[in-house]
Amino acid sequence: MKDIQNFAKQYQKEMGWEISEESYAESRDSLLNNYMLLTTEVAEVAEELRQAFNLTASYVENGMEEKKAFELAKDQIKENMGKELADCLAYLLKFYNFFGIDLEESFYAKMEEVKNRKNKDLVKSTK
Structure with a gap:
């Protein structure tokens, strides 16, 4: 993870895509712009899921077994x-780098926090 974070920092600098640190106003505008771009990419992930679900439904409608249809989709x-x-990750890395957050440390700390939650959702089998 450290390699990816360092790569992203250098890449974003080379491309001129860092979040601005010139002034509060520029940082604010740059942070908001990058947040909007991130949410756009997340919506594009949803579009891909939608495509998979539509393809699956179409294959099933044409007689394919559901599990096979979904695997194909x-x-x-x-x-x-x-x-x-990858686009989502790139934007997330911009935020990690702007705020000086170590991705790996933050990720593992959060996973440990979730693991130890008292009010975590119970996993229910769908079988």
């Missing part, structure tokens, strides 16, 4: 899904 959106998730 997942395979068909896999490349675009990877691109959209």
Whole structure:
């Protein structure tokens, strides 16, 4: 994770895509712009999911077994899904880097916090 975070920091600097630190107003505008861009990318992930669900329904309608239909649909959106998730990650890394947050440390600390929650959701089997 550290390598990815460092790569993103250097890449964003080379491309001139860092979040501005010139002034409060520029930082605020840059943070809001990047947040809007992130939410746009998250919506594009939703579009890929929608595509997979529509493909699955179409295949099932044409007689394919549901599990096989969904596997085929997942395979068909896999490349675009990877691109959209990578876009999301790139924007998230901008925020990590702007605020000087260590991605790896933050991730593992949060997972430990979730693991130890008293009010966590119970996982129910769908089988």
